[in-house]
Amino acid sequence: MSLRSQLLKGILDGCVLAVIEKEPVYGYELSKKLQEVGLSDVSEGTIYPILLRLQKNGLIKGKMQSSDYGPNRKYYYLTEQGKESLDTIALEWKQIVNPVNSLFKERNIP
Amino acid sequence: MKAKQLIEENNQKRELLTPENKQYYSDMLVYIRLNLSLSEQQSEEVLMEMLDHLLEGQKDGKSARDIFGDDPKRFADDIIQNLPKGKKRDVFPFLCGIVLHLMSWMFIIRGIAILVTSHFRDVETTVYPLTSLIIFVVILAAVFFDVWFIFRIIQQSLFNENANKKKDMMKFIIMALLSMGIIVGISLFTPKFGPTFHFTWLASLLTGGSLLVIVYIMRKSNVGFK
Numbered sequence: 256m257s258l259r260s261q262l263l264k265g266i267l268d269g270c271v272l273a274v275i276e277k278e279p280v281y282g283y284e285l286s287k288k289l290q291e292v293g294l295s296d297v298s299e300g301t302i303y304p305i306l307l308r309l310q311k312n313g314l315i316k317g318k319m320q321s322s323d324y325g326p327n328r329k330y331y332y333l334t335e336q337g338k339e340s341l342d343t344i345a346l347e348w349k350q351i352v353n354p355v356n357s358l359f360k361e362r363n364i365p
Numbered sequence: 366m367k368a369k370q371l372i373e374e375n376n377q378k379r380e381l382l383t384p385e386n387k388q389y390y391s392d393m394l395v396y397i398r399l400n401l402s403l404s405e406q407q408s409e410e411v412l413m414e415m416l417d418h419l420l421e422g423q424k425d426g427k428s429a430r431d432i433f434g435d436d437p438k439r440f441a442d443d444i445i446q447n448l449p450k451g452k453k454r455d456v457f458p459f460l461c462g463i464v465l466h467l468m469s470w471m472f473i474i475r476g477i478a479i480l481v482t483s484h485f486r487d488v489e490t491t492v493y494p495l496t497s498l499i500i501f502v503v504i505l506a507a508v509f510f511d512v513w514f515i516f517r518i519i520q521q522s523l524f525n526e527n528a529n530k531k532k533d534m535m536k537f538i539i540m541a542l543l544s545m546g547i548i549v550g551i552s553l554f555t556p557k558f559g560p561t562f563h564f565t566w567l568a569s570l571l572t573g574g575s576l577l578v579i580v581y582i583m584r585k586s587n588v589g590f591k
Contacts, residue, residue: 282417282418303411303415304443304447
């Protein structure tokens with residue numbers, strides 16, 4: 256596993272929660288949105304084990320709904336607990352990312 | 366949407382997959398469904414989500430491999446690990462259903478067999494309940510072993526491109542002959558002992574028929590009988 260995907264693995268739960276917080280999404284939409292923001296090396300399928308785990312822990316809730324076009328989709332909503340968890344993750348991320356950024360500041364990263 | 370509907374829908378949608386994607390997806394589907402201890406509803410829901418995803422990806426020219434990775438077994442294991450367990454009580458009525466079903470058919474077959482043969486010769490209708498119980502337990506054990514064995518053959522053939530269908534078929538035939546042999550052997554050689562009573566073809570048929578009706582009603586009333 257590349258360093259990048261290892262780093263990503265730890266924070267992917269937070270990314271998924273953040274997308275769902277903006278608006279309820281279904282699986283395919285979620286993977287599209289993650290790729291759109293630039294997390295292109297998340298293989299699309301990996302979101303499904305994550306979605307199951309987040310559901311099991313009560314952070315999100317899935318609901319079968321009919322969409323404007325096409326078949327019924329399972330849309331995911333953030334729960335209260337999920338919101339709290341996302342706040343914690345975002346805070347912890349900030350506490351890591353700022354010091355790391357200041358350490359790497361001197362380097363010229365293209 | 367109930368699991369049953371999801372399965373139905375899944376069967377139809379699967380036909381839209383390309384042969385290669387269908388092979389990949391079907392292996393994963395069977396592998397996940399074989400885990401009977403998992404929640405059926407949740408399993409079917411995630412299988413449907415993955416199928417929808419694959420169908421959309423297919424439109425963009427992506428393959429199952431692009432979407433779910435090169436190691437379908439590992440991906441499926443990851444899914445299984447995160448699926449919630451089903452309620453334990455679901456397994457018990459399921460097993461009871463199988464046992465009752467088996468019993469009812471045995472009574473019905475016995476009734477018909479006696480009715481038919483009694484036209485040609487006298488048939489002994491005396492029943493030795495203890496002896497019959499032993500034979501029934503052996504049949505039950507054979508059925509459960511066979512089911513387990515078939516599960517194993519299927520599980521081994523998944524995610525395996527050079528799975529040998531002919532060899533699997535041979536294994537299956539040998540197993541069926543063997544268990545049949547054991548059942549016939551046991552019913553011939555178990556000594557007749559203990560109390561007896563007369564059990565006519567009509568009584569046998571009626572007992573089997575009413576058992577079947579009971580199983581049917583219980584299944585309708587949704588207590589988990591399959």
